[in-house]
Amino acid sequence: MDSEGTKICLIAPTENLAVRARALIARQGLQVRVEVAELENAVALARTLLKQGDWLFISRRGTRDLLRKKLRIDVVNIPSEASDYIQAIQRLRDETRPIAFFSFEEEISNELRTICYLLHLKMQHYSFKDSTECRRVVKQAVHDGAAWGLGGVVSEHYADLFHLPYIRVESSDAAILHALENAQQLYLNKQENARKQEQLRIRLERYQNILDYTHDAIIAIDEEGKISTTNQIANELLRPARPPFTGRPIEEVLPNTHLTNVLRTGKSEIGQMMQLQGSLVSTNRVPILVDGQVKGVVATFQDIKTLQSTERDIRVKLHEKGLVAKYHLSDILGNSPGIAKARKLARDFASSQFTVMIYGETGTGKEMFAQGIHNASPRKNGPFVAVNCTALNRDLLESELFGYADSSFTGARKGGKAGLFEMAHGGTVFLDEIGDLPLEFQAPLLRVLQEKEVRRVGDDRVIPVDIRVIAATNRNLLRLVEEEKFRRDLYYRLNVLSLTILPLRQRENDYLKIARTIYRQVALQQDPEKEKSFLRIMRACKTYPWPGNVRELTNVVERISLLLSCGQTEGEIFQILQADWEVQRKAAAPAEDPVPIQRGELDLPALQEALERNRGNVSQAARELGISRSTFYRHLKQ
The missing domain is CATH 1.10.472 (Cyclin A; domain 1)
Known part of the structure; x- marks a missing residue:
C-alpha cells in the first residue's frame, strides 16, 4: 500500500511500546504516527488530531474504549494475547502465592489459563471499566493476598499505591503488527467508501440538474395518482395552481393530463398532442412497472428523447453499480475439443438453477465462463456479483458477505448495509477461489445455500434471497475435504454441476x-x-x-x-x-526443505518463541514445532 498522506495514529500507553511500534512501522515501510498517551490524555490528543482531518487511531483496550465513548470514532484495538504474558509468567513460575491478573473489561483467554494451570500458578483475575474501579480491584487483590500483579499501566499506578509488586505486560510485536494490518485495511476501506459516497453525491446532483435544467417538464405520479416528482419547468407549468404539488392528486392540479388512464391501463401513450395551460405540447406518458405491476406514471412534455437517454444512463449507474456480467459464452475463443466441450456444458448448465463448480488453473478464464453462464441463463437481467474469497480481508469477510445491521458495531453505516448476497438477489453470485474460504465462514455459506436466506451481522431477522451460486477454484477441493480444510457437506452442495476448463x-x-x-x-x-x-x-x-x-x-x-x-x-x-x-x-523451482527442529531443542525459549509467533495459540505452535499439543504442554511443564 502507498501510505503517503495517510492519517493513522498509534497511541501507546508506554514509551517502550511506542519505541517497538516505531521500529515495526519502519520495517514495514508504513507511514503511521506514534504518540505516547493514555486514557484522558489520549482523548485530548485524538481530539486535537481530529480537528486536522479524518484520523484513524490504534490503541490498547482501555484507551480504545474511552476514545470510542468520548469521541464516537473507530479505533483499532491492539489485542491482548497469551504470548504477551510469557516473559512475566517465566519470572513468576516458582511463585506459590496468588498472582493477580488485571485487565480492562476483558476475559483472560483459555490459553493463558491453561498455561498457568500447567505451571501451577495461582491465577486470580480482576477486571475493571474505569480508573475508580481499577483502584478498588487492586486494593481487593492486595486484601486477597496477591503476591504479584500483572497488567497494564493503569493498574500499575494503583499497585504502586498499595505496595503490590507488579510486572507490566506489554503487547507483543505480533499483536502490534496485527493491529497495524487491520488499521491499514480499515483506512483503505474508509477512503474508498468516502470516494464512492462523493461520486454518488455527484451523480445525484447531476441527475437533479438534468431534471431541473432540461427544456422539458417532467411530472411523475405514484400508484394512487398523487404527484411524487416534478422539476422546475413542471412547477412553472402547473401554475396558476398553488404549490406545493407533491402529494396532491394530479387531477386536482392538472385535470386534462390523462395520467390516471395510463395508471389504470398500464399502457404507454407516446407522442400525444394536448393543450396544456393554453399551449400545444407533445407529451409521452409511461407507466412505471415493478414485477408487472403499475406503480406510477411518468409524463414528459416537449423534447423527450434526450431526457429519456440521459435518465436511463444515470439510473443504470445509480442502481446497477457495476454488478454486470459483460462476457458471453460466444466471447470464449478456441476450437479445440476440450474448450468446445466446456462451452457446450456451460450452455447446458445455464438453463438450470443448480450450483456450478468450475475447476481450472489460474488464468484459464473461470470468471469468463461464470459470466457466460449467467448471461445465457434466465437470470441474465439480474445482477452478477463476483466475490474473490482470497481478496477480502478476513476480519471484514462476514460483514461483506452477509451485511450488517444498524449500529451493529462502532462505525457501522446508519441503517446498516446490504451484503453481497443481498445485492445479488434475483441474479448470480460468483465465488472465486472458493478453496481459500476460511473454515469458519463455510458453515454460514452452507446455510445460505440450503435455506436461501441471510442474517446480517448484529441482526436477528432473516432476509430471503433468490440467488444462484457459481463457484470456482484452482485447487483440489476433494483433497482439501480429506485434509479437513473444507467442509464435506459444503463440497457436495457446491459440486452439483461441475465444469473443468483445460489449461492452455x-x-x-x-x-x-x-x-x-x-x-x-x-x-x-x-x-x-x-x-x-x-x-x-x-x-x-x-x-x-x-x-x-x-x-x-x-x-x-x-x-x-x-x-x-x-x-x-x-x-x-x-x-x-x-x-x-x-x-x-x-x-518457480522448489526451495530446499527447512531443517526440522530437533526434540532436544524444545527448551522454554523455543516454546516461548513458537507461542509468540502464533500469538499464544498452543495448537498452531505445536504444529509448527512438529509435535503434538500434549507433548508441547509436557515440555512447557518441565
Whole structure:
C-alpha cells in the first residue's frame, strides 16, 4: 500500500511500546504516527488530531474504549494475547502465592489459563471499566493476598499505591503488527467508501440538474395518482395552481393530463398532442412497472428523447453499480475439443438453477465462463456479483458477505448495509477461489445455500434471497475435504454441476486464435506486416506450456506488440521471451526443505518463541514445532 498522506495514529500507553511500534512501522515501510498517551490524555490528543482531518487511531483496550465513548470514532484495538504474558509468567513460575491478573473489561483467554494451570500458578483475575474501579480491584487483590500483579499501566499506578509488586505486560510485536494490518485495511476501506459516497453525491446532483435544467417538464405520479416528482419547468407549468404539488392528486392540479388512464391501463401513450395551460405540447406518458405491476406514471412534455437517454444512463449507474456480467459464452475463443466441450456444458448448465463448480488453473478464464453462464441463463437481467474469497480481508469477510445491521458495531453505516448476497438477489453470485474460504465462514455459506436466506451481522431477522451460486477454484477441493480444510457437506452442495476448463497447453492451437484477437485489440496501429511478424513469433512459442494460461498469454501479446512498434526484430523479441521464461522457471523451482527442529531443542525459549509467533495459540505452535499439543504442554511443564 502507498501510505503517503495517510492519517493513522498509534497511541501507546508506554514509551517502550511506542519505541517497538516505531521500529515495526519502519520495517514495514508504513507511514503511521506514534504518540505516547493514555486514557484522558489520549482523548485530548485524538481530539486535537481530529480537528486536522479524518484520523484513524490504534490503541490498547482501555484507551480504545474511552476514545470510542468520548469521541464516537473507530479505533483499532491492539489485542491482548497469551504470548504477551510469557516473559512475566517465566519470572513468576516458582511463585506459590496468588498472582493477580488485571485487565480492562476483558476475559483472560483459555490459553493463558491453561498455561498457568500447567505451571501451577495461582491465577486470580480482576477486571475493571474505569480508573475508580481499577483502584478498588487492586486494593481487593492486595486484601486477597496477591503476591504479584500483572497488567497494564493503569493498574500499575494503583499497585504502586498499595505496595503490590507488579510486572507490566506489554503487547507483543505480533499483536502490534496485527493491529497495524487491520488499521491499514480499515483506512483503505474508509477512503474508498468516502470516494464512492462523493461520486454518488455527484451523480445525484447531476441527475437533479438534468431534471431541473432540461427544456422539458417532467411530472411523475405514484400508484394512487398523487404527484411524487416534478422539476422546475413542471412547477412553472402547473401554475396558476398553488404549490406545493407533491402529494396532491394530479387531477386536482392538472385535470386534462390523462395520467390516471395510463395508471389504470398500464399502457404507454407516446407522442400525444394536448393543450396544456393554453399551449400545444407533445407529451409521452409511461407507466412505471415493478414485477408487472403499475406503480406510477411518468409524463414528459416537449423534447423527450434526450431526457429519456440521459435518465436511463444515470439510473443504470445509480442502481446497477457495476454488478454486470459483460462476457458471453460466444466471447470464449478456441476450437479445440476440450474448450468446445466446456462451452457446450456451460450452455447446458445455464438453463438450470443448480450450483456450478468450475475447476481450472489460474488464468484459464473461470470468471469468463461464470459470466457466460449467467448471461445465457434466465437470470441474465439480474445482477452478477463476483466475490474473490482470497481478496477480502478476513476480519471484514462476514460483514461483506452477509451485511450488517444498524449500529451493529462502532462505525457501522446508519441503517446498516446490504451484503453481497443481498445485492445479488434475483441474479448470480460468483465465488472465486472458493478453496481459500476460511473454515469458519463455510458453515454460514452452507446455510445460505440450503435455506436461501441471510442474517446480517448484529441482526436477528432473516432476509430471503433468490440467488444462484457459481463457484470456482484452482485447487483440489476433494483433497482439501480429506485434509479437513473444507467442509464435506459444503463440497457436495457446491459440486452439483461441475465444469473443468483445460489449461492452455492442452488446447492445441487455441492460443494462436486468442493471441491474434488480443493483438488486434492492443496493437498501436493496424500494420499487416507487423501482424505477420507477430504470428510468426507466436508460432515459435508452440511448445511453451503457458503456466499462467490466458492471463500470461495476454501479457506476452502486449509485450510483443510494444516491442514490434519499437523496431525490435522477431529474433530479438523471441530471445527476450525465452530469457524471461528461464528466469520464471528458476524462480518457480522448489526451495530446499527447512531443517526440522530437533526434540532436544524444545527448551522454554523455543516454546516461548513458537507461542509468540502464533500469538499464544498452543495448537498452531505445536504444529509448527512438529509435535503434538500434549507433548508441547509436557515440555512447557518441565
